[in-house]
Each structure stands twice: as structure tokens, then as C-alpha cells.
Amino acid sequence: MANVFDILKERGYIEQTTHEEEIKELLEKESVTFYIGFDPTADSLHLGHFIQIMVMMHMQRAGHRPIAVIGGGTAMVGDPTGKTEMRKMLTEEEINKNAAALEKQISKFIDLDDDKGIVVNNALWLRNLNYIHFLREIGVHFSVNRMLTAECFKTRLEKGLSFLEFNYMLMQSYDFLELYRRYNCKLQLGGNDQWSNILGGIDLIRRKEGASVYGLTFRLLTTSEGKKMGKTESGAIWIDPDKTSPYDLYQYLRNIGDADVEKALALLTFLPMEEVKRLGSLEGAEINKAKEILAYEFTKIVHGEEEAKKAQKAARALFSNEAEDAASVPSTEMEKERFTKGVGILDLLTETGLTSSKSEGRRLIKQGGIYLEDERINDMDLIITTKNFKDNKLLLRRGKKIYHQIELV
């Protein structure tokens, strides 16, 4: 069987490693406990985080033991890496709430039974640290001079960096040490922006324990233009189905740029690489098949086969004009009575969330971007009544591909 390291490398996850050969060897000869950190800065993971989840799944499948560390302690401080300025501080309640939500999500993707995987919150050891004690035990091992030369602080030195944030690196390093002590965790993985934080932990463990541990970073999920993937006008693409519906998730990937298809297939699905390459090399309109597969496979991983099928079916129905079975299109239920009098189109658009304000709705109608059952609307005073509904359903469309269904109840 191929080494996971090779698998990860072939699929394009790996960006940097501390000791390529040693890591490979280690992964070959034993079941390795490794960790990845997640910051509870929101109450759901988003598409960008999913690279990390995918890696965990790959690793777990290969018999290694993942630890997902929820940064309930580190979030109290905030990671300055990659930020141009200090981010707003979250309250303790927010952090706790987010941490609980993330924990629940992560446990859906990695197997926690029989100690095969672990989810742990670093608040457990960080929040009650004694300052003096911490400085003496941990702080001594960090050279400020060296930290300042780290790339991640450089940008912040121009804009200003608070002492609070400066400590983030120590805390994350300490995490690694704790995990090494508690679980014999020997490998830390993370996004490429975590490189210096990871190195800090490795150094610390060497100094405190005289042990060699390793680090590895992966690519951030970006488009071919180098922009972060997973962001849209309405915000991030979330894993939580209440924040981003399976249909929208599906559509997001379905609409991915040609140049990104192969990369996304490798990173976000478990399809064999030969298949990934084959699909990625399709040209012209053919590549749409690859996009469909990508969208389907990924939705399946995140939300399960059933949701993936529903999303695919809905998408196909809508885009091939067979307006049946739009079951999974985002929909809103509204009371039938309201439509006996009639509801203005602008209100309807806003209520369904298709537009964020009536002004936007007006604008879109003016530009010809709103459709009712595939008929372009020109009249912004249009009143929708029960007559517009077929079987108590009405399909609204914004632009080419954003649909929303209204159901009468």
C-alpha cells in the first residue's frame, strides 16, 4: 500500500515539511498521533478548512490517530498570522459556543471511537496557566530576536503588533508540547500560514523533552489566480447546512473555474488520482462533467449521499429546464393567505433572501436579472398572487443560476 505521505503529496496537499524523509519513514513504521488546530472564530467550518479535514481523513484511513485541537484557549488571544491588523476579540461565551459547534462538526468526519481520534480543546490547559510559571517554563525558550525575523510578524511590525498577539506563537507551541506529553503526538499539520507556529512547537519540544517531532503544512485552498477559495458575495461557503445549503455548496463547486477543477478534485474528493487526472484533462464543454463529479463527490463527503443526490438532481432539473423535482432548491414556506391579497415582487425577493434590500431588487429587475418561472420580469411593482403558483409552488430566479422556491402552506 502506498504511504499516506506519498498520497498526500501526489494529491497536492503538501506545501512544506520539516523533514520529508523522516516523516515518511515515521508514517510507514508506526501509527502516528498527529494534530491539526482549528480556531473557533466562527460557529462552523468553511470550505477552506476542509482541506484540513480531508487530510485528517486520509491520515486516519491510513491508520494514524488524528487529534483535532479546538483553539478555545488560543482564540482568547487571536492568531496574528496573515492578518494585517488585530482582529476583534471574541468574548469567552462566543468562543465557547463556537468551540462546541466545531467539535460537533469535526466529529462527523473523523472517527472518535476507541480512541481512534481525539477532539480536544486547548482551553483545557491554556486558560488556567500561571503567568510567571509559563514564562519560566516556556518563555525562556523563545528568542524574541528570532521571532521578530519570522515572516509572519514582519508584516505586522509595520502595522503594529500587540504583546497579546505576539504570545500566540508561544501558546501554540505549548499546545504541541502538551499534546506530545499527553498523547505522544509527534506531528503537527496545518495550513501554510501556520509554518512558523509549528516550528516554534517543534523547537520547544526538542528543548524541553529532547525529542524530535515533525511538522508539515498544506496548501491553502486557492483558485488559479491565487485568491482564497470558498468566499462568495454572501460570505464564506460553510459546512453547516443551515448556513450554506447543500444545494449551494454543490453549485459553488459546480461553477468552479476550469483551471481549478483538477486541483479541487485531488484535494476535495477521494477519487483515485488516475481518475482525477483524467477528469482534469477534459476540455471544452466536456469539463462540465468533471465539475459535476466534483460537486457531487464533495457534497457527498460533507452532507452525505442523499443530500448530494438531491442537490445534483435539483441542479440538473433547473439547468436543463425540466422544471420538475426542484426539491432541494433552497425554498421558503409562506402562508397561502398572504397571496390571496398578493405580495409585491420586491418584498418577496427580500424575504427569500434573493436580494438583500428592495433597492437591490429594483436594480436587478431594471437590469433584467430577475425571473419568475423562467420569464424575465420587467415590472417592479408586480404583485404575486396565488395565481402565479403551480401546485402551490413558485420558482424565482436571480441571474443565471441562483434559484429560490416558494411553497405555499
Place this chain on the structure above:
RNA sequence: GGAGGGGUGCCCGAGUGGUUAAAGGGAGCAGACUGUAAAUCUGCCGGCGAUUGCCUACAAAGGUUCGAAUCCUUUCCCCUCCA
């Protein structure tokens, strides 16, 4: 603690008394073209209402003025240099 500089719309960034809902760029949205792609072109891009209107907005709160993002005062925050 002292001296100086600064805080503008999603982001970057012009604007130093009126014609500024605020140049320009990026992002985003819509239209055309396409393959539910990219590139390109066109339009839009605070809210409410509608045939030229109203409200909210240039860190916050006050003030000067017919009129302020622009001037003054206070507060908060950030940066640079000195301690």
C-alpha cells in the same frame, strides 16, 4: 509621559468649506458572449420611496457656519520618533 502623523463606503485609496452618496482601483452583482467555465465588453454597486424626493453615512460626541468628510473642542483607537 513628550513630539508628530493618521482614522473615509466590503477592501485599498483620493478628497482639506458648497455642484460629494463621496474620484480611482480591487472585490461583488446583473446583462451580452459562452460550456452553470475563463477572458472580454456594458451597466450596477448605502437604505427607503418613487418620474427629479427622503433618510443614513466619511472613528464617536458636541460646536462654528446659510452650508462640513473637510474648521474648532472633547473622547476613543492606530502609527512613527523620543523616554
